[in-house]
Amino acid sequence: MCGIIGGIGNNIFDDIKQGLYRLEYRGYDSVGISYIFDNKIVVKKRSGNVDDFFNHYSQNVNCNLIIGHTRWATTGIANDINAHPHLSFNSFFSIVHNGIIENYKEIKNELINKGYAFKSDTDSEVIVNLIEKYYLDGNKDVLDCLKKVSSRLIGNFSIALIDLNEPNRLYFYKRKSPLLVGVGKNKNYLASDIYAISTFCEKFIDISDDDYGFITSNEVFIYDGNGLKKIKYCKQNFEYVNNDLCGYKHYMLKEIEEIPNVIQTNIDEYTKENNRYYPHDLLNKINEFDCVIFIGCGSSYNAGKILSRLTDCLNKSSFVFVASEWSNYPKIYGKNPVFVILSQSGETMDDIKCIDILNKKRYPTILLTNNEYSTLAKKSTYVLPIFSKNEVAVASTKTYVAMITVYLLFIFAITKDKTILSNLRSAIEAINDIISRKNEIRNIANKIKDLQSVIFLGRCYDYDICLEASLKLKETAYINSQAIPSGELKHGPIAFVDDSVAIFTFFSDINTFLATLNNVEEVKIRGGNIYNITNKSLKTPNDSFACMDTDLRVCALVKSVFAFYLAYYTAEYKKLPIDKPRNLAKSVTVD
Numbered sequence: 198m199c200g201i202i203g204g205i206g207n208n209i210f211d212d213i214k215q216g217l218y219r220l221e222y223r224g225y226d227s228v229g230i231s232y233i234f235d236n237k238i239v240v241k242k243r244s245g246n247v248d249d250f251f252n253h254y255s256q257n258v259n260c261n262l263i264i265g266h267t268r269w270a271t272t273g274i275a276n277d278i279n280a281h282p283h284l285s286f287n288s289f290f291s292i293v294h295n296g297i298i299e300n301y302k303e304i305k306n307e308l309i310n311k312g313y314a315f316k317s318d319t320d321s322e323v324i325v326n327l328i329e330k331y332y333l334d335g336n337k338d339v340l341d342c343l344k345k346v347s348s349r350l351i352g353n354f355s356i357a358l359i360d361l362n363e364p365n366r367l368y369f370y371k372r373k374s375p376l377l378v379g380v381g382k383n384k385n386y387l388a389s390d391i392y393a394i395s396t397f398c399e400k401f402i403d404i405s406d407d408d409y410g411f412i413t414s415n416e417v418f419i420y421d422g423n424g425l426k427k428i429k430y431c432k433q434n435f436e437y438v439n440n441d442l443c444g445y446k447h448y449m450l451k452e453i454e455e456i457p458n459v460i461q462t463n464i465d466e467y468t469k470e471n472n473r474y475y476p477h478d479l480l481n482k483i484n485e486f487d488c489v490i491f492i493g494c495g496s497s498y499n500a501g502k503i504l505s506r507l508t509d510c511l512n513k514s515s516f517v518f519v520a521s522e523w524s525n526y527p528k529i530y531g532k533n534p535v536f537v538i539l540s541q542s543g544e545t546m547d548d549i550k551c552i553d554i555l556n557k558k559r560y561p562t563i564l565l566t567n568n569e570y571s572t573l574a575k576k577s578t579y580v581l582p583i584f585s586k587n588e589v590a591v592a593s594t595k596t597y598v599a600m601i602t603v604y605l606l607f608i609f610a611i612t613k614d615k616t617i618l619s620n621l622r623s624a625i626e627a628i629n630d631i632i633s634r635k636n637e638i639r640n641i642a643n644k645i646k647d648l649q650s651v652i653f654l655g656r657c658y659d660y661d662i663c664l665e666a667s668l669k670l671k672e673t674a675y676i677n678s679q680a681i682p683s684g685e686l687k688h689g690p691i692a693f694v695d696d697s698v699a700i701f702t703f704f705s706d707i708n709t710f711l712a713t714l715n716n717v718e719e720v721k722i723r724g725g726n727i728y729n730i731t732n733k734s735l736k737t738p739n740d741s742f743a744c745m746d747t748d749l750r751v752c753a754l755v756k757s758v759f760a761f762y763l764a765y766y767t768a769e770y771k772k773l774p775i776d777k778p779r780n781l782a783k784s785v786t787v788d
């Protein structure tokens with residue numbers, strides 16, 4: 198995974214420092230920078246997040262060539278030595294790397310046999326040593342070395358590389374992991390994403406897979422298999438949103454409470470006359486598609502479960518797949534299917550693998566994303582933005598809700614069913630009601646914070662909400678939890694119910710109300726701690742929290758907010774790092 202950044206030009210350090218903070222969503226277990234000082238390559242790196250790093254190395258660095266890295270460990274544990282950048286054996290090169298080299302062990306052994314020694318356990322150190330080896334053995338042309346190295350390496354990799362002998366050049370190579378060039382005023386940049394460098398750059402250059410080259414402070418040279426390429430600039434209307442906490446204790450809390458606004462913004466954007474998001478052919482073609490196949494990971498997959506149920510009203514069949522399952526075992530249904538990819542970041546490698554397969558087979562794709570400039574956006578046939586502004590907390594909240602909202606608005610554009618809009622407005626009201634009663638949820642969190650195990654029960658949409666509620670509680674509060682369709686409980690899971698288990702049951706559907714209530718009774722007589730999350734008109738004997746009544750199609754928007762608060766407050770009681778839970782990253786760019 199990881200975020201890489203580099204810059205060249207006068208006083209570049211501050212920009213790179215800011216960029217590293219913005220790249221932290223790609224990993225935060227260690228951080229490092231490298232630059233040339235006094236004719237030597239300096240490397241500073243340590244485990245911990247970006248704040249820890251700059252608190253430790255608090256002095257500004259005076260340099261005009263620098264690379265930086267935020268890591269999410271893949272090869273080699275998260276420690277100081279495995280942190281990037283990595284220096285080559287003879288200290289001629291330093292490198293930052295995003296990606297995974299599959300054949301690094303074999304190359305590492307070859308290099309060790311030729312006298313190279315390694316400090317780290319990473320695959321990245323192999324790349325920098327291989328470059329150095331080719332450099333010292335050959336004609337000392339770094340571009341040549343990059344070409345040779347790329348034909349030896351198997352896997353995904355984007356790198357930025359400092360060459361001690363050429364302090365006015367910053368080299369790069371890109372394969373599959375994202376990388377772009379940013380052009381500033383007498384300064385140029387490399388970064389994993391536009392967000393990291395958007396405020397310093399006037400224009401950007403996309404780098405294609407297997408392009409390589411170098412930047413100087415005012416020129417950019419990109420090569421492919423045919424030699425030097427003509428540079429194509431793209432001016433992006435990327436709006437950098439300065440995202441501070443605005444008085445909130447955590448981003449997760451702030452982002453939960455932005456949800457009513459996010460729904461409203463999407464309603465406004467998607468109901469504008471002639472909005473640009475539905476290209477003519479998409480709305481015309483949608484009737485021709487006989488099957489909609491949803492693909493996503495984590496919360497985006499959970500949103501896909503809801504979207505698949507919502508698709509019933511379009512009289513099309515629909516299926517939902519976890520991206521990493523689909524890419525390994527691709528399934529195509531229908532004669533003329535369309536694929537909907539769900540990814541708030543637009544950078545998730547598991548999704549990218551799916552879209553690459555789909556593009557090869559020429560299937561149309563619709564991407565729902567919070568990043569119109571992402572890798573997935575570039576590869577999709579159609580892009581529907583989910584207008585959530587930047588989501589900083591690792592746990593998705595507002596983007597989950599936004600995906601469901603945007604799909605409902607898409608259905609509205611197709612069916613012109615105005616009840617969808619009124620339902621969305623009622624959902625906003627019901628969510629505001631939950632926000633005003635959040636202390637009730639905080640009290641519930643206090644009761645479950647020390648439990649080892651939580652079960653979420655529900656049917657249909659309520660079961661889908663359980664999936665998201667369970668994921669949120671696991672990832673922020675580290676409580677082992679399961680989502681179970683309530684009818685399944687008696688087929689096994691009920692065996693571990695006793696008074697150490699909390700059971701949250703979501704009730705949104707009058708049609709299954711009584712059946713689910715029976716399941717709760719079965720749990721209650723076995724000692725389970727019952728929490729029923731209902732609607733005001735669906736009263737149970739043990740209501741813990743009743744939401745305002747809303748249409749079934751928007752119940753996930755409303756009840757997920759209960760689930761987000763539950764996870765948030767439980768983690769808060771446990772004094773956990775809510776915005777950056779252990780072992781996670783905001784964007785999962787490895788498969």
Ligand code: F6R
Pocket residue numbers: 494495496497498539540541542543544545548591592593594668669672783784785
């Ligand atoms: C959970 C969470 C993750 C992401 C998943 C997909 O709170 O945020 O499960 O939903 O990693 O990420 P995107 O949507 O960026 O593809």
